[in-house]
Amino acid sequence: MSLDQLIYNCKKNNTKAQSELYKLFSGKLFSLCLKYSRNYAEAEDNLQDAFVTIFKKIDQYKNKGSFEGWLKRITINTALQRYRHENVFEIINEENIEDEGVAIEDNDDVSLDYLLKIIQELPDRYRLVFNLYVLDGYSHNDVAELLNITTGTSKSNLARARQILKTKITDYKMGQQSQSL
Numbered sequence: 001m002s003l004d005q006l007i008y009n010c011k012k013n014n015t016k017a018q019s020e021l022y023k024l025f026s027g028k029l030f031s032l033c034l035k036y037s038r039n040y041a042e043a044e045d046n047l048q049d050a051f052v053t054i055f056k057k058i059d060q061y062k063n064k065g066s067f068e069g070w071l072k073r074i075t076i077n078t079a080l081q082r083y084r085h086e087n088v089f090e091i092i093n094e095e096n097i098e099d100e101g102v103a104i105e106d107n108d109d110v111s112l113d114y115l116l117k118i119i120q121e122l123p124d125r126y127r128l129v130f131n132l133y134v135l136d137g138y139s140h141n142d143v144a145e146l147l148n149i150t151t152g153t154s155k156s157n158l159a160r161a162r163q164i165l166k167t168k169i170t171d172y173k174m175g176q177q178s179q180s181l
Contacts, residue, residue, distance in 0.1 A: 001020070006024070007063070010058050011058050011059055025071055026051075029047055029050060029071060029072070030044075032072060032075050032076065033046040033050070034116075035119070035127075036079035037120075039120075046082065047075070050071075050074055050075040050078040054074050076132075077146075084147070109172075122161055122165070125157050126157050128157075129147070129154050129158045130165075133158050140154040140155055
């Protein structure tokens with residue numbers, strides 16, 4: 001069955017089509033949920049909530065643009081909704097925070113699993129901004145709008161996230177070097 005037919009059937013509340021759509025996209029969307037969640041169980045909850053929203057709003061998808069992009073937007077917004085009502089952000093007035101990148105030298109020493117693990121360990125405010133800005137390519141203005149914070153707060157939280165990651169990576173690499181001696 002084509003994706004267009006699958007979407008059409010989901011709009012008709014066909015549970016078999018909904019199940020098929022879930023099987024088709026749940027893996028990708030779960031990976032996205034993991035980026036924005038504190039842990040695996042919360043990611044599962046976010047995925048479930050996202051699919052509930054997807055099936056409720058599927059009539060709003062007008063077959064224009066990427067359907068997967070539409071799914072991802074709903075999934076990110078669902079995960080972020082959990083944090084919008086919590087006071088997880090440190091609000092600042094500074095609008096001129098420098099946006100420095102964290103350079104990882106000799107990247108072969110740090111596994112992707114370790115990088116994902118330390119990103120997930122970041123405090124909520126830093127993890128959300130880092131994921132939106134660095135991994136999903138949103139601008140600071142977009143991040144600020146999505147999270148209901150200022151652009152300066154987005155920049156500040158990103159700078160702090162990068163500093164924490166840089167420290168953890170440096171410590172990890174130092175530990176690796178001492179083990180090999």
